[in-house]
Amino acid sequence: MKKLLLLAISFSLFLSCSSTQKSTKAKTSSQTATSAPKKDKDAMKSYDKVITKDAVTDEGMFKVHKVKKQYYYEIPKNLLEKDMLWVSRIAQIPTGLGGGYFNAGTKTNEQVVHWQQFQDKILLKVKSFANVADSTKAISNSVYVNNYEPTLYAFDIATISKDSANVVIDVTKFFQSDVKAISGLSARLRRQYKVKNLDKSRSFIHSVKSFPQNIEVKQDFTYNASEPPSNRATESISLQMNQSMILLPEEPMQPRLYDARVGFFTVSQYDFGSEELKADRKTYIRRWRLEPKDPAAYARGELVEPVKPIVYYLDPGTPENLKEYIKQGIEDWQKPFETAGFKNAIIAKDAPTPEEDPEFSPEDIRYSVVRYVASTTRNAVGPSVSDPRSGEIIESDIIWYHNHLRSYRNRYLLETGAANPSARTLNTPDKEIGEMMRMVIAHEVGHALGFPHNMAASYAYDVESYRDGAFTQEFGIASSLMDYARYNYIAQPGDKNIRFIRQMGPYDHYATNWGYRVIPGANSPEAEKKTLDSWILDKAGDARYKFGRQSSRFDPQSQTEAIGDNPIKASTYGIKNLQYVAKNLPSWTSDKTNNYADLEELYGEMLGVWSRYVGHVVTNIGGVFENIKTPSQGGTIYTHLDESSQKESMQWLHDNAFETPTWLVDESILQNIDHAGYFERLRRVQARHINNLLSFDRIGRLVDAETTGTEYYSALEMLRDLRKGIFKEATTGRNVDIYRRNLQRTYLDRMGYLLENEGPSNSFSRPGFEGRLVFNVNTSDVRALVRGELRTLRAILNRAKNGVNTETRYHYEDAIARIDGWFDED
Template sequence: MLRKLTLLSCCLLFLFTLDATAQKKKKKGKQPAPVAVSADAKKPEAKKEPKPYNKVIDSIAVTQQGLIDVHKVGDKYLFEISDELIGKEIMTITRYSKTPAGGGIFGGEEVNRQVIRFEKGLNHNILMRSITYVIATPDEDKPITKAVQNSSADPIIGNFEVMAYKKNGKDIKGYVVDMSSTFDADNQVFSLNPMNKQMLKIQAFQKDRSFIQSIKSFPINTEIRTVKTFTTVPRQISLSPTPRIGTDLPAGLDAGVVTFEMNTSMILLPEKPMRKRPFDKRVGYFANSYEVFEEDSHKADRDIFAVRWRLEPKSEEDAERQKRGELIEPKKPIVYYIDPATPEKWRSFIKQGIDDWQEAFEFAGWKNAIRGEYWPENDPTMSLEDARFSVLRYFAAGIQNAYGPNVHDPRTGEILESHIGWYHNIMSLLRDWYLIQTAAVDPAARNIKFDDKLMGELIRFVAAHEVGHTLGLRHNMGASFATPVEKLRDKDFQKEFGHTSSIMDYARFNYVAQPEDGVTDLFPKIGDYDKWAIKWGYSYFKDAKDEDAEKAILNEMTKDAYKNRRLWFGTETNPYDPRYQTEDLGDNAMRASEYGIKNLKRILPNLIEWSKKDGEDYTELNGLYNSLTGQFRRYMGHVTKNVGGIYETPKTADMEGDLYEVTPAAIQADAVKFLNEQLFKTPNWLLNQTVMSKISPENGVEAIKSIQDGTLSSLLAGDRMVRLMETSSLNKANYSVDKLMTDLRKGIFTELRTYAPIDIYRRNLQKLFVSKLIDAMKVDKNASVTNFNRRRVNLSETDLPSISRGHLIELRNQMRMALPSTSDRLSKFHLQDLIARIDQALKPVN
């Protein structure tokens, strides 16, 4: 090998020598003649020096002073960036002002948000950078700062020549730059991002049909209103079954282009950042985070902090009064304005929903800390898109929803403003929910159209819920579990506490209360948990010197609060804990759902009467029937989640008890018993032919099969099987896959013991069950699921195929024994068919 390398080296040296010789010969040859340069040829223009300030901002300039002084000179908008603003961080929020119809986007909704910073560039230039918070260090005077800076370069999104300096003597006080081309162009930070463009099928930006409409500047913010036009690509006809991403905007189909009006708010982030409040899993707040590198730490830590408004006393004297237990007013209250586009008859109810939170803030030591106000329509200094104002925006949309976002300082979590989205058709959703869940006990719910008082109260509840989100609160799906099921029927308890301890739960209305109970308080309201959560997030600790001191105080508060189950938080992101569910009530899903079904049985026969309207068809009836069956499906889902359930209770090291506990076997068995009785035993009451004959030519065979199929698929899902196998291996007393399949088999095949005829509904169900057992036995060798710890588990390498095979053999034997005693013709055919299917599945593969 050494010899070969030596020869190769010689060859390379020879080739190099030849090349060098050729180069020398080339140099000795005739040199090319020099190119003549004409005396008239233009030299590259030297960079223009900034002009005197009064030559750029002359007497015809129209000036607005504010965060950024803006000068309109002709058709140009010149921004005067003060020297004090250089290096400061500015939040930019871009919202739609007007949108094309039909795209599911609405004026007032957020398009983009980003932090930017101006800084000095080279050669009389000002740079604009986009700031992203990913890593940071508190040790700014130590070497590690350099490492952080080297790993977090911020992109330059604008480079502007300084047209003039504003000076005070020799000191530069401001830099005049032309930023017109930044805002009348398609700069992503101030326009649609690529994902929005893809979904809306937007293509090329049309410069000739885009412009700045107006710019207004105020002390802490500057508002830029723009018009932007884009070409669109209409949806192409496709034979592919895969759904296409995108939405056709009707205007784009008609004209080939679409036009948006947008408003960009540039608002200065607080010069003195708010003290962060460390995030705590035991209390449900939205959070922000970034990695922190410290000089003395052994590893990077993630700084996670709660998102909340800044509430501070007006003075030291007020702080002392609050410390003594007096209520005080904050320096700056939280104010939400109500969109003037909101129908007048609903405005007062929305305002009440906002004001309902005052009681919770009083619990934290504040009075008049939050309020709703009507928008002053005749004030030219105010704009609905202005980032200084929080607004509940009303959208003319067929969407049945509302949402409560916020814009916060990414450095600290301080909420700066919020624009709540309110879609008109949420009233239709509220009517359906309330009628289906409460019409058995509330006569006011028994109408196709609710009176204004009832609808207003429903609107008030939703407004309060969405405002809760804008205060930083997440959904507390575990709040309803704190109320014992029987207390849901106690009118005195309901009057005082309501059916859930948090309005942030998805616990809608009390569907458990029975007509004979006399319960009239059926709405959620600001509850015990909400008051506690506001106290945790908004208490002012005068004597706490830093975040660590606050954290210690809050930890003791939280441990004390955990003594009261009504103050617990249950995350909305846990798919395994049956205590944390949407749309459920009470501490026992089986008991609550049983009461709920009793009420559905009372409601169903009356749907025709409650939905009819002279001259109209049965569209409303069809919608209500679907809502009723949807409610029944929810009950099945609530119960199913108990099987393979694992309780997760957030705790810290200084608290007693385990974080994780297996749902008791008795509860899991009770859940399967409920499903056998309420679903797998055909729910014939759902097949009300008086109703069905008016909305569908079907008799409900496939509808029932669909609900049963969905529940069986969920019960026998691979991840649930893995949890059952895992937990039963720890303790044989825990519920197991074998016990689940046994209990299901007994409930689904009762006819094998009684020899009763098997009707079409049961035949369908039994085929589904056998099919799913066969699938579980013959699971693909590459099939895998994710377990509780997000570890991939290959199902073919677990006990699942073995248990499934065993149950198929036992079931086949039972059917063979039952066949001679089965007299019903179709039942006999059915059992013979199932035996054949199992035989075929059990045959060895050659």
């Protein structure tokens, strides 16, 4: 019985266990079955659940949906992989951020992007055109894999449109995050202001607007910062950013190959598909796309309107009394464009009122704007954004800073006041101020049209022509408005009918025609080359059509703020005029205003004007002319200034810069603007030119002249002539006054620098500028020449220290001690 009972219990337990296992399996199966909806829950939502009935939709290039606090882009699949230009600008800015050249409208980044689908994500990729190859060539694959594009952001696909033609992504987090590539704060500014992080509680999307070809996003950002530029107690930086994204043309504009003989801003790329036995660097000019409405009439030589003219809007904040001059400055370029075959190619308009166009915004990339900035900065700039594939300029903003007119008033008084009675006032006539502004705006528009500075344009005219009224009225003061030639400082008192303010010149017409004229039948950049070259050769040898880079470091004919083809003669006239102005400065300023503020400001700027005139002559020393040409034109590109002109320049510097210019040390001015420091004001300016003469760069060019096999002004001659002039009292037994003692010590400081410093380690350069000459100073003649000159000077001073007054003797003994300090090893 016990056995039977045990068997019954065991069987019962088995059944129970089996039942439990079946139940567990069933439960697990049931749980697995009920967990499937979780997968569905995590999967992509239907369109209606993402873009709900609460959505506010803005139609455009992408549909933009706002659903409560979320923003969605609905991207047509046919726009994936399309090139788009993304421009980041500051829309509103706190006081002092970034210094004087940051303002509402400042561009902080420009990049080409495209949207790319990868599995269930949309990637925002940053695209470069630095390296390219024809897509039909095998090497294009190598270019692709060796230039992997960075991913700016990865978005989950939120849903697909009902017709499956569009993908929808949530862009809220992206535009509310501190994405460095589209930020208004660079790494430098973050360090400067000790920015900790973006405060998300005080940052938000201001607006998102979609248009047929572009999308505009405004973001309000507040950063926590220990040392903000203003409102320090808040420990915050708030600014508004504008992000513009515009679809680039499906078919890029036909590029035009750059030629260094005509000045243009450029874009460059390496073509790995070229037939050359290397990656072929191709450089294209930057220009607007101007196409004639009537190509047949254009080909016949008739003036034709462009399909799409260049339109500039005036900032709504522009003062009413200045609008006329700004518009004139913009439309002054209509004449050069007529030379290129286009009429009404560039137009100025007032910005529409909110009633006329409530969506108009100066930051909108569809509009080019002359922005008027309430800033104490004294300048104006003409930046633009362009398509890197072709150089096509898409949009530009001219920036005019409010206080810039003050600079022009002051320069007008100082540089033309001797010969121009209407400039002898603090209240420059409105018409003349307007004319100055007009020309500045035209100059900046020139930059926005693709033209860099042409610093050779002011060297095109003979110095004496500036005293000829008929000549200046017709030709102005430079052959191009793109030179830094602002005023005629050469004309003398009594000269009649003189034009003192710059204007458009023949080079501007020539360069506009060269860059913008459509060449019928030329369907590639290479097909245009022969015609473009012939236009240059037609003008070769005529100084009015020469382009000179902003390389004032070495080229006497391409200097900033200079006019005339002879720096010695021009600066002599300029200083003569400045002496007249200095004598009358109090009567034109403080005597009229009954305070000394303007006198102090103008005196300081007068020292700067004098320094510029001196600097133009300094460039002659070690000067090298640069005349870009092709081998078929014959001759050399680089030519050293002749020896006699350089020696004449050195003597001029001793007579006009290093011999104390006592007319600049006027007690009636100095003792009314400062309690002390009179000698130091002058020493600082003189030191600038001593240091400039005694630079490794200049001495290196003088040494290099020995290798040319022509007559040259040697480094030894230059150093010897400089030393003899600076210390001429030591050979004549005269006492040395305070100004000359300061000058001589400045010379010694600089010679010590040459003896001990290693020289420049890299060649600073940027487009339009020539870098420094970099060479091995230790193996060059520099140290030996400097050491030899200092030893010669020590011997002279040892002989001269007796028979002079106490100050001079102490000064000489100090100079000897300084030299001995460098020669301790002896």
